[in-house]
Amino acid sequence: MVTAARRAYHHGNLRAAALDRAAQLAADGGTGNLSLRALARDLAVSPAALYRHFADKDALLAALAERALAALHAALHGALAAAPVADAPARLVALGRGYLAFARAHPDAFRIVFELRHGAPAQRSDGHRGEQPAGGPFALLRDVVGALAPPRAPAARIERAALSAWAFVHGLAALERQRAWRGDLATVADDLLRDYARALAASYPR
């Protein structure tokens, strides 16, 4: 059994197994308590073996973040699929609900997507990264916000409105995770999402 599993790693799935297990460990004990040595121990593998698949611990965390971002995208896509196609405000609310629900259900995944390289000051001078976190999920948001706007609204205005909506719902998720609010932020957040969508829809002259 052990030897079979061991042999399997030689077939190229240590990387995948490590990511799966690391995601579980992060979900249980938090990303901060995740150690490569504990992970290796868990996989019945030598610590050094992981370095054949990840350059260092940060690379492992980055791969984990990539997975988490894909999961967030999928969750938002699902939330959108369950919303009425014609009702743009309802779709925006559904997107916000999906975002908050994901942050609640997978706080570790949410964290690793948005708080990676959390303690490093190193801002690479070769340009901004961060296209990944903005990529998939933000495109969904822009589409929904665009559908809310009049047919020939300027793209720049839609971009700005989408950023604003993202900041709003992201802030709600962050404050809720932080428990920086006495009482039940979750139910209030739902009301605020609806208010926000309504106000945005009303902001366009008709």
Next chain:
Amino acid sequence: MVTAARRAYHHGNLRAAALDRAAQLAADGGTGNLSLRALARDLAVSPAALYRHFADKDALLAALAERALAALHAALHGALAAAPVADAPARLVALGRGYLAFARAHPDAFRIVFELRHGAPAQRSDGHRGEQPAGGPFALLRDVVGALAPPRAPAARIERAALSAWAFVHGLAALERQRAWRGDLATVADDLLRDYARALAASYPR
């Protein structure tokens, strides 16, 4: 010189010196790279000496967070003092700008206030904590949002509007810190703050 400094610690200021130096180290290398041993080395003190003043590393970080929260409060208070007393929307914008400016100038302090116990799932069942982060700064925000509302507006509505505004500006700060936006979020954020204040003021029937 060294002996004089050493003797000074016996006079009860190791705790303060440790916090000062820890704040510096966190500002330079990020909170994640802060180690008690390096801190002790830096203070020419044995690692164990710090445990006379802090229960463990988390306690040191919590004390650091307390300082950072006070600094944020002071910064917001200052931003408000420089804004016209009568112009409530301008005061809201000033508060938002102060928040964003603080997050930009002291990313480590901002982080430690809002992302402490970042990797832990442990939600204490004895009730919610998080009164501290909401305490000082949020009271300022509630006052400003209250001044924006009609004289006899219901308190619950003001609370909700203040939470909404907090979430919005906090989200902007988080996304900006994350560089999760191609291009210059800082200047766009300023526009969005003004839009937000205007929309909030307009949301009250007159």
Next chain:
DNA sequence: ACCTGAACACCGTTCAAGT
């Protein structure tokens, strides 16, 4: 190509012992 064993330079934390 993929993994092991052993080593290096670190950690956080504890505890007896010093002054």
Next chain:
DNA sequence: ACCTGAACACCGTTCAAGT
């Protein structure tokens, strides 16, 4: 009361060596 020295059980990472 406050600090030191030494120890324990961990880390991340590297590197020769195995298959």
